[in-house]
Amino acid sequence: MKLFGSLTSPYVRHCRLALMQSGLDWEMVELDIHSTTEPGTPTLRVPFLEDAGLKLTDSTSIVKYVREKSGKEFIPDAVDLDRYCLANTLMDAAINLFLLERSGLDIDANVYTRRQKLRVEKILDELNSAPLPETGNLGDADYRVAVGVAWGVFRNRFSIDSHPNLQRLLEIAGQDEFFVETAPPQA
Ligand SMILES: N[C@@H](CCC(=O)N[C@@H](CS)C(=O)NCC(=O)O)C(=O)O
Structure with missing residues (x-):
């Protein structure tokens, strides 16, 4: 799967951290969101994630997806x-x-x-x-x-x-x- 974002964004950082902990196969695609009007996400924000046909446009859905795909849970309390x-x-x-x-x-x-x-x-x-x-x-x-x-x-x-x-x-x-x-x- 591909995570699109910048290395300075705290939202992207949380996703990268979850992906690193997950053991899943993924790559980071660096993207300067401010230098393009067609970044491939309707939010015009990073992060976003692509996994086969799935596209997620917010760090919360991404972290939840990554946790659950790797057999963990996402904040039950x-x-x-x-x-x-x-x-x-x-x-x-x-x-x-x-x-x-x-x-x-x-x-x-x-x-x-x-x-x-x-x-x-x-x-x-x-x-x-x-x-x-x-x-x-x-x-x-x-x-x-x-x-x-x-x-x-x-x-x-x-x-x-x-x-x-x-x-x-x-x-x-x-x-x-x-x-x-x-x-x-x-x-
Ligand atoms: N709710 C979004 C917020 C993402 C966000 O605000 N990302 C910032 C980078 S840290 C961004 O892309 N800002 C560009 C803009 O607002 O134009 C998430 O959790 O992913």
Whole structure:
């Protein structure tokens, strides 16, 4: 199967990590989503996945598909799933602000982008209060929070200096070989 995406995207990172852990046959097709209007996905976003006749257009359906195809389960617990969703909302808001700023918008001058910034800070506070996984025992909610927080730190979108549990989560994830292997390349 083929995973289309960039090496810096946290959504793609979670999919790559799941694929590496799966033992399935797959390849990564690097794609700069911003340089094409016909990337082969209606979302105009990465990741997307092709497997024979199947096409999946979102990292959540991709991770679920990969886990289940390799005999594992995808987040059965509602509280864990909610933490996964919070991490998605965090990434969505932070990436949205990143792209708007890069396109020249003053994100402090707009009422909605100020709300997006507040959303990021509130979700970081909430995620910081969640229980931590044991080393070597991360689930998909833990991975999702870790890739999102690592992306925000990597792109200087937010700080976790006042969030000790999120710092600890990155330390725990930093002992996971696949989390390490999928880290965004340093410029
Ligand atoms: N809900 C999607 C979000 C994917 C997403 O936002 N990807 C970013 C890269 S990190 C993207 O392709 N952005 C391009 C754009 O918004 O134009 C998923 O989970 O796969």
